[in-house]
Amino acid sequence: MMHPEYILTLSCPDQRGIVHNVSGFLAGHGCNIIDSAQFGDAQSALFFMRVHFALEDAAISDAVLRADFASMGESMQMDWQLHDARHKPRMVLMVSKIGHCLNDLLFRFKSGLLPVEIKAIISNHTDFYQLAASYNIPFHHLPLAVGASAEAKRVQEQKVLDIIESNQVELVVLARYMQILSPEMCTALTGRAINIHHSFLPSFKGAKPYYQAHERGVKLIGATAHFVTGDLDEGPIIEQDVERVDHAMGPETLTAIGRDVECVVLARAVKCFVEHRILLNAHKTVVFK
Template identity: 85%
Template sequence: MAHPEYILTLSCLDQRGIVHRVSGFLADHGCNIIDSAQFGDAQSKLFFMRVHFSSEDASVSDAALRADFGVLGDALQMNWQLHDAGKKPRVMLMVSKIGHCLNDLLFRYKSGLLPVEIPAIVSNHTDFYQLAASYNIPFHHLPLATGAPMEVKRAQEQRIMEIVEANQIDLVVLARYMQILSPEMCEALRGRAINIHHSFLPSFKGAKPYYQAHDRGVKLIGATAHFVTGDLDEGPIIEQGVERVDHSMGPDTLTAIGRDIECVVLARAVKWFTEHRILLNGHKTVIFN
């Protein structure tokens, strides 16, 4: 019979003996470490660790494992989480009228490349309800007109949060959802909402960024996946990708290349989140690949 597996993630003030105490705890509780990674940040003075292990002593219950580790966590003032490695995280996808990231994530999910459950897709438009139906995923159309008053926006976001709670969502993915979330919603989803957007050198904002980039003759285009915060497009970065371009490429070609990069970068970020590889380090992230 297979033993239950867990993923432990933690961060705390860096000090001697953390790895020894964590590995000793696991050994004393009948656990076998499958893989482990750690990092000490000299700047923030914090220590980060991810341990994938199996629990091989049937007399040690899940509740006992968590309660006993809580004692160690308190002693070292840890921020820690213990995840059931066999449980697929529940992901909600949000999209507007551009569907390449949505389509890519759904294909990866259906083909088993992305080990998640997707119980809901939310959109402020109806463009992708048939795509959602083809995957047998409930589609929630929550319209929000451009320039809608704040009370209408708050009501729409409240409905979104009701869907999050009702479906026990672990991660919200803004797969080209073209609405700015309110500070209140950003705070409610802190650490569990990921956004994808283009990132150019230099950066171009507003309508048709790939056309702006073409007009300026850029040589690199790319994309950034980051956690959602109240500071627009400035949350902790999870993953980035770039591609070289040249003068022979028109704006439509740049758009196509950029969308491919967005799909890959977002998929990596979502996969790393669902595998509990991302730890927050202030305004930055630690990624255990």
């Protein structure tokens, strides 16, 4: 018999007895813990926890489990969520004209390495409509002209939000979507939008950052995946990585290496989100491995 599995994530003021109370609650409700991780942050005085467990007592319903935990959670001032561990989150991918991250995520999805439902691909260009069709994923071309007015941008972003809401999307991934989202759009997607960028920001802003890096003779290149906020490229960081480079490598080689790193970093961040391993800690994140 396959028992229902859940992932519990929580944060609360650090205090004695949190792990004892949570594990005792689960044991008392016929649950078996599969794995667990916790972290106490001395700076914020908050405690973070992620527990993957199976509900083995058929007499305990989902509603009872949630209602009873809510009572305990309130007594300990917990901010908590209880997820169905077998649910595949609904995701939308947004892209412009550079497709390496899009292609990588689609391959991982098709290979079963990324347990999600990709409901749509949204782009301000038409470059990847055939790629979307090859995966049988709806493609939405929502153009935005260079220098478009604020009103035109609002109209375009509302169309994006309509697609997101109509598909009950849980995660939006900016897979090299080269448009700055409005503050209103960022607010609407708080906690459910992930972006990828090269780690040269803010040192190498603007066009061709890898060419700028080559001119400066950098020895490390990398990428950063983070949550989207109204502060451009300054949202809570989820995942990062770097790769060593040297003087013999031209800007094209640096670009190729950088794009490989971007793919890996973004895929890791998305997988962490899907597996409910990311908890927000003010402007930072706790990411349980």
